[in-house]
Amino acid sequence: MTSFGSRLRAALDARGPLCVGIDPHGSLLEEWGLDASAAGAREFGLRVVDAAAGRVGVVKPQVAFFERFGSAGFAALEDVLVAAREAGLVVIADAKRGDIGSTMDGYAEAWLTPGSPLEADAVTLSPYLGAESLRATLATAVRHGKGAFVLAATSNPEAFALQSAQVVDVEAADGQTVAGRVARDIAWVNGSAAFSGELGPIGLVVGATVDREAVGLDDDALRGAPILAPGFGAQGAQPADLPSLFGGVAANVVASESRSILSAGPGGVAARIAERSALYAKSADV
Numbered sequence: 001m002t003s004f005g006s007r008l009r010a011a012l013d014a015r016g017p018l019c020v021g022i023d024p025h026g027s028l029l030e031e032w033g034l035d036a037s038a039a040g041a042r043e044f045g046l047r048v049v050d051a052a053a054g055r056v057g058v059v060k061p062q063v064a065f066f067e068r069f070g071s072a073g074f075a076a077l078e079d080v081l082v083a084a085r086e087a088g089l090v091v092i093a094d095a096k097r098g099d100i101g102s103t104m105d106g107y108a109e110a111w112l113t114p115g116s117p118l119e120a121d122a123v124t125l126s127p128y129l130g131a132e133s134l135r136a137t138l139a140t141a142v143r144h145g146k147g148a149f150v151l152a153a154t155s156n157p158e159a160f161a162l163q164s165a166q167v168v169d170v171e172a173a174d175g176q177t178v179a180g181r182v183a184r185d186i187a188w189v190n191g192s193a194a195f196s197g198e199l200g201p202i203g204l205v206v207g208a209t210v211d212r213e214a215v216g217l218d219d220d221a222l223r224g225a226p227i228l229a230p231g232f233g234a235q236g237a238q239p240a241d242l243p244s245l246f247g248g249v250a251a252n253v254v255a256s257e258s259r260s261i262l263s264a265g266p267g268g269v270a271a272r273i274a275e276r277s278a279l280y281a282k283s284a285d286v
Helices: 004-015 026-031 038-052 070-086 101-112 131-143 157-163 178-190 239-252 269-285
Strands: 018-022 058-061 090-097 122-125 147-153 202-206 227-229 253-257
Touching (some): 004 090, 026 038, 038 070, 070 090, 090 101, 101 131, 157 178, 178 202, 239 269
Parallel strands (some): 018 058, 018 253, 147 202, 202 227
């Protein structure tokens, strides 16, 4: 069984860091000439998968935009997940699940168990009931060759006050931030990856528009972890910024773009993906 970190590393090396978000929200469905329905979301998602296949290595369906249509929306999402994985894409389900005990086990079974209708390669998780509450889910991910991305420092401005706050804990080093504590508390899963130059199975969400120093996420805190970085494209960060934003861990970044690509419409999305991917490749050569 190949680990998630190994599969992701191969995808990044072959196709570059660009991750295409699959976000069928209402305005985009209208722009694409599709109904605001589960059927419209399904068609949207399948078209994005077709455009992404062979041009990027990673896609990220936003679960909420399917979930809003109830059971039919989840059925649509199941079809999109299957199509993306069959196309050879690494699939990150952007579900941001977070809970405790058996409830968290249920989420892990839904998103990270081989053969599940909602099976993805990785899922986004929230640690704000305590990173320890995710321990069993992270272990499940590793056991099945899956991955996870744990929210550490997100790109929305209102998160800064919480994620940069200082931890008061007898076990914590002086000056440790909440985001830094999250990074520390998931580091055990990645084992020796931090020292071998490999990618571990469990990553962190770190917004491209975040001041990493201010939230306590320097290169050492992130080493060995895949980094899912929203904030590129419509939110302001550009492909050329990636090396300076992420320094010594830039090679581990999955740069997520949604609106900047999807706004090209059904006739232009493939060309837009190719264009944006080429910009990331150019930045890596500088």
